[in-house]
Amino acid sequence: MATKSTLAFEPGWQYDPAPESTDHVSLRDSYGLFIDGEFTPAASGKTFETINPATQTPIASVAQAGSEDVDRAVAAARKAYDTVWSKMKPAERGKYVFRIARAIAERAREFAVVESMDGGKPIRESRDIDIPLASAHFFYYAGWADKLNYAFPGASPKSLGVAGQVIPWNFPLLMAAWKLAPALAAGNTVVLKPAETTPLTALKLAELIADVGLPPGVVNIVTGEGDTGAALVRHPDLDKFAFTGSTAVGRDIMRTLAGTGTPYTLELGGKAANIVLEDAALDQAVEGIVNGIFFNQGHVCCAGSRLLVSEAVAEPLLERLRARIDTLIEGDPLDKNTDIGAINSEAQLARINEYIDIGRAEGADIWQGGSDAPQSGYYCRPTLITGVAQSNRVVQEEIFGPVLTVQTFRTFDEAREKANNTPYGLSGGVWTDKGSRIFKMTGALRAGVVWANTFNKFDPTSPFGGYKESGMGREGGLHGLGAYLDLGMGAGA
Numbered sequence: 001m002a003t004k005s006t007l008a009f010e011p012g013w014q015y016d017p018a019p020e021s022t023d024h025v026s027l028r029d030s031y032g033l034f035i036d037g038e039f040t041p042a043a044s045g046k047t048f049e050t051i052n053p054a055t056q057t058p059i060a061s062v063a064q065a066g067s068e069d070v071d072r073a074v075a076a077a078r079k080a081y082d083t084v085w086s087k088m089k090p091a092e093r094g095k096y097v098f099r100i101a102r103a104i105a106e107r108a109r110e111f112a113v114v115e116s117m118d119g120g121k122p123i124r125e126s127r128d129i130d131i132p133l134a135s136a137h138f139f140y141y142a143g144w145a146d147k148l149n150y151a152f153p154g155a156s157p158k159s160l161g162v163a164g165q166v167i168p169w170n171f172p173l174l175m176a177a178w179k180l181a182p183a184l185a186a187g188n189t190v191v192l193k194p195a196e197t198t199p200l201t202a203l204k205l206a207e208l209i210a211d212v213g214l215p216p217g218v219v220n221i222v223t224g225e226g227d228t229g230a231a232l233v234r235h236p237d238l239d240k241f242a243f244t245g246s247t248a249v250g251r252d253i254m255r256t257l258a259g260t261g262t263p264y265t266l267e268l269g270g271k272a273a274n275i276v277l278e279d280a281a282l283d284q285a286v287e288g289i290v291n292g293i294f295f296n297q298g299h300v301c302c303a304g305s306r307l308l309v310s311e312a313v314a315e316p317l318l319e320r321l322r323a324r325i326d327t328l329i330e331g332d333p334l335d336k337n338t339d340i341g342a343i344n345s346e347a348q349l350a351r352i353n354e355y356i357d358i359g360r361a362e363g364a365d366i367w368q369g370g371s372d373a374p375q376s377g378y379y380c381r382p383t384l385i386t387g388v389a390q391s392n393r394v395v396q397e398e399i400f401g402p403v404l405t406v407q408t409f410r411t412f413d414e415a416r417e418k419a420n421n422t423p424y425g426l427s428g429g430v431w432t433d434k435g436s437r438i439f440k441m442t443g444a445l446r447a448g449v450v451w452a453n454t455f456n457k458f459d460p461t462s463p464f465g466g467y468k469e470s471g472m473g474r475e476g477g478l479h480g481l482g483a484y485l486d487l488g489m490g491a492g493a
Contacts, residue, residue: 015329018336020123025113027200030061033069033223034206036076037216043068048225050199053120054333054342054377062199065222067231070191073220074237077162077189080217085189086159094145097184099212101138104131104177107208111201115173116333118200120342120378121296123334133458134177137476140460141185144481148186151478155487159187160263161239163484166229167202168245169195169344170299170400176202178475179242180219186484188240191220193232197345199223230256238262240484244301247398247424247469265473265483267301267465269398270426273419274304274455275441277412278312280431284453286320289404292429292455294328294382297343298402301470302427304455306395308415311408318386318406325369325382332374340370340402343378352380352401359385359394359405390421398424412437416444425467429455448474 030047032039046064051057065073085093104111111134112126121130148157163183167175172194183190194202206221222228226249233241233256241264243253250268257264274292276285292304309317333341343349360366365387373379383403388395395405409415419428428447432438442450448466451457458464463479465471473483 013327015337017332019332020113020116020127020334020336022113022117022334025110027060027114031199031203031223032063033065033073034203034209034219034221035069035073036080036220037210037214039206042066043072048196050118050197051345052117053344054374056377059117060200062203062223065193065224065228065231069222070228070231070235073191073222074162074164074232074235076217076220077191078237080215081159081161081189084215085218086187090146090148090187093187094142094185096212096214097138097142097145097181100209100214101135101142103208103212104135104138104205108132108135111173111204113334114204115201116341119169119172119198120333120344121299122338122341123336124338125296130171130174133460134173137174137177137181137460141181141481144478145185148481148485151481152485152487157186157485157487160484160486161188162237163188163190163240163242164232164235164238165190165192165242166232166245167192167194169198170296170301172198173201173205175244176205178244178480182475182481183240183242183484184218186481188484189218191222191232193222193224193229196223196225233257240264242483243267247471250471263483265465265475266471267473267475268426268469268471269400269424270301270303270466270470271306271396271398271422271424272302272304272427272429272447273306273308273422273445274429275415275419275431276307276309276313276317277415277430277432277437277441278310279433279437280313281433281453282313282317282320285317285431286324288429288431288453288455289321290324290328293404294325294340294402295456297340297380299344299348299400300456302449302456303400304427304429305399305404306419306422307404307406308409308418309406310415311410314408318384322367322369322384325384328370328382330370330373330379330381340382343380343401346378348400349378349380352399352403355394355397355399355401355403356383356385359388359392362388362392362394364388364392364394364405390418396422412441416441420444420446423469426470427451427466
């Protein structure tokens with residue numbers, strides 16, 4: 001008897017609600033700025049509300065830092081660096097970083113729920129990916145704190161001083177870990193500004209930092225909007241600046257820091273090509289495509305937002321892909337059944353819908369699948385855009401949502417040229433059954449990170465970063481540690 005050669009996806013299944021409890025979560029009604037080891041109100045007294053994007057209801061009131069508050073935070077970081085942190089033995093600094101790692105792991109359940117409430121991402125992702133990875137980064141860099149000479153043989157590594165850091169809203173706690181862990185292990189003190197739409201896990205991290213006894217002023221957290229970040233970038237007493245966010249803001253930071261001598265790293269946007277060659281295992285590729293673009297609602301700088309598929313297998317692949325998308329459940333981020341949560345903010349949802357309209361106006365075909373979205377909250381159904389050309393805006397510009405453009409190719413060189421024909425160069429993916437073709441394609445892609453027969457895999461030991469308008473510098477691994485050190489070469493090196 002003949003058997004089906006493809007997986008049979010069954011859309012329309014009904015699942016009983018499986019909500020994650022919030023009883024164990026402790027959130028204040030209002031949060032101040034975390035400066036010199038204490039929560040303090042903003043000098044202006046101004047606050048803003050952080051909103052649950054799934055319900056459109058306020059969660060907490062948060063202090064709005066101004067330039068005076070940034071001055072206080074930098075001064076606290078400088079004092080802590082000069083009097084405590086730079087004088088502490090590296091092994092002792094490592095113990096503090098290790099305590100942070102362990103405390104995050106111990107409070108992982110609470111952090112995961114707060115991350116999903118504040119950012120809209122499914123609890124399965126917060127619980128199984130974001131929070132464990134954040135803890136892992138602190139664990140990893142804690143081990144390097146007293147081994148810097150071994151990490152960089154032939155160099156004479158020294159801490160830089162005070163680091164200013166600005167992080168985005170798509171992975172709030174994980175991005176804080178990417179920034180804080182190497183900076184602290186290298187012996188620097190920090191002023192961190194989280195995104196205004198997702199400040200809560202950074203503020204919960206501040207509570208944790210106080211609980212583990214980190215000396216006051218070593219980590220300072222100032223909350224606010226773009227003006228707060230701009231005041232931090234412009235501050236004259238920074239020895240290092242690190243930013244993750246949009247390319248447009250990255251350009252402004254480069255202009256601000258040009259000629260100041262302040263070193264900086266920028267991890268910016270992306271428009272990754274996910275390439276499926278004709279010999280790929282299609283069912284495996286479908287899962288990778290779904291993970292590559294719909295993970296975290298597409299709010300991922302390295303998302304596989306451009307599908308390039310061999311013309312020879314395009315029809316069966318798209319048939320399976322649509323069938324798989326129709327099984328995705330969009331809904332309450334705190335429900336363990338949910339595959340696609342809420343868009344982070346009303347403004348971001350408007351941006352995504354604007355790009356979908358642009359694609360339609362450019363003559364593309366728009367298809368949306370998955371379950372029906374909730375009536376309240378900020379939601380966007382998973383979207384495929386087909387019939388597009390390389391010049392279309394939806395192909396060239398970062399959308400940062402659950403929107404996948406689809407193009408076909410006939411030859412290896414055509415796939416390579418289309419993949420590289422973008423202003424960005426952050427990541428990419430290739431699906432093939434042959435190892436030789438993996439090496440050939442990954443070597444041909446102008447991207448900082450390329451996955452083969454998988455997507456969105458991260459590890460604290462591996463560097464991450466891009467080329468062109470995707471930024472400069474690397475985070476993660478020894479590359480990320482070196483960005484927070486003065487690697488003056490020793491005698492005879």
